[in-house]
Amino acid sequence: MQLQQLAYFVAVADQRHFTKAAAQAGVAQPSLSQQIKALERDLGAPLFQRARGNLTLTDAGEALLPIARRILADTENARRAVLEVAVLGRGRVRLGATPSLCTGLLPSMLGAFRAEHPGIELILHESGSRDLQRELTEGALDLALVIDARLGDDDPLQIVPLVTEDLVVVSPLDGPPPVEAPEMTVADLEGRPLVMFRDGYDLRETVVDACRGAGFEATFAIEGGELDAVLQFVRAGLGIAVVPSTVGYDRFRVTPFSAPGLARTVLLARRRDLEPPRAARALGRHMLDFLARAAATNTLPPGTRLPA
Incomplete structure (x- = not known):
């Protein structure tokens, strides 16, 4: 049983006519008929009664129709959910940051990101830098804002200086x-x-x-x-x-x-061995762009500057 076969079956059930159903599905009528026959063989029962030019559903067809509609609807919902994530209509970011950053730099950056991507859920966890690095390594966070991390070549974290x-x-x-x-x-x-x-x-x-x-x-x-x-x-x-x-x-x-x-230098950290979710990558790029624009327009908070 294939999704395309179910779609053809629903089209025929709605139109009660193979030629009209084929036109609706955008497929040649012989191809549609072949797929319906293949579906009937897979299920072991006829789905339509063909008599005197009338096309009606058999008992098996009546039983299959609501299930087929639900399967096709769920498939479309799944496609839309994935598409929304792909275009950042939805998603989730688990972000760690120190309390001072949550009070100082972070609110304006997250406010601007939220305005651009209102459907993305932001989950913030406050803690010290060393604790955040550990939680990021353990997979409890997608991104973390940490301070002056001392990392070696074999460290599991990758960092980018922010400010x-x-x-x-x-x-x-x-x-x-x-x-x-x-x-x-x-x-x-x-x-x-x-x-x-x-x-x-x-x-x-x-x-x-x-x-x-x-x-x-x-x-x-x-x-x-x-x-x-x-x-x-x-x-x-x-x-x-x-x-x-x-x-x-x-x-x-x-x-x-x-x-x-x-x-102190604020660093954006992520796991080296795991690509962050698309929403988290977008947030990381937003932070870098936000600070770059602020530096170009002389609107960085007093006492801050981009790293050399």
Whole structure:
């Protein structure tokens, strides 16, 4: 039994005439008749009664007709579903990103993508960069925005640099500034209580490494929080924190680092051995194009730039 045979059968059942059914199906009448006979042989029963110029369905034909219609309808629905995915009318992307990116860069990029592809479902998972890399490797994500990933030639992930963000220091707005100057250095962090992110966050590793590079160990006032918790602890006066410049800090004092400063590179990561779904590939291209257009029109957020 073939789909084309079922389509011919339904056409004959609707027209009650072989010649008219053949014209409707766009096939020669002898070919249609041969396919109907082949279908009857496969099923082991005649489907039509031919008497005195009248064409009627047999009991077997009456039983087959609703089933054939359903099969053809389901086939058309399947074709349309695949076509919609192929033209990005539908689809799903499982995207991982750090909390600071979800607050800073990501909303505008995803908003523009959603406007272009409203039928694509976006599933966002927030976590630290190291956790996101692991989940991406395990297949729990299609794409991830990670920070300064240190990958070897045999690493299962493939990365593309997206944008570089400057890091700044935030402190309570109603408290004393961390330094008297408008800018500070990494050395100025020595001995100061820092509100620190939990393990698995790139910002933690960046700050700790920078302090060690300046010859001292970072001092933690409290550690283990996510971005929102870190900011609340800073507002409560527990300490200062090093954070990305792209997050809004209206209720904080923001102090930049003097040159060469501290910065981080945001990377788009995917599995090397598995092609992402079409919708995920479209989102990746959109992010690159979005940032390129923003750079060309000088509308990148302050403190960001395209990677060299």
